[in-house]
Amino acid sequence: VTGSTISLVSSGDGGSSFExxxxxxxxxxxxxxxxxxxxxxxxTGVDAEDDDYILLLYNxxxxxxxxxxxxxxxxxxRDVFNINx
Numbered sequence: 001v002t003g004s005t006i007s008l009v010s011s012g013d014g015g016s017s018f019e020x021x022x023x024x025x026x027x028x029x030x031x032x033x034x035x036x037x038x039x040x041x042x043x044t045g046v047d048a049e050d051d052d053y054i055l056l057l058y059n060x061x062x063x064x065x066x067x068x069x070x071x072x073x074x075x076x077x078r079d080v081f082n083i084n085x
Contacts, residue, residue: 003027004040006058008081025058025074034070035060047075054078 005026009018025039042058053075061067 002037002064003029004038006039006042006056010082022080024076024080025056025072027060032062034062034068035072037061037064037067039072052078054081 003026006024008021008024010021011018025035025042027035027037027039030036038061039058042056044057045055047053047055054077056074056076058072058074060070060072062070
């Protein structure tokens with residue numbers, strides 16, 4: 001069984017090396033869930049109703065073989081990303 005997770009990585013040196021920070025969105029591994037197997041292909045934007053949050057739009061798959069792909073959205077607090085505007 002394989003899967004994919006959207007994770008946050010950071011670089012203290014401008015991009016020469018990276019350090020894993022945390023998982024943001026991961027498969028549930030629960031049979032029948034729309035994002036059971038994979039979470040991937042994301043895009044981000046600021047939540048128009050509350051700029052303290054970032055919207056993370058991503059693809060999820062409900063299995064591995066003959067699976068259905070669905071688009072999901074998650075709201076994540078900006079401070080998770082250490083964004084200072």
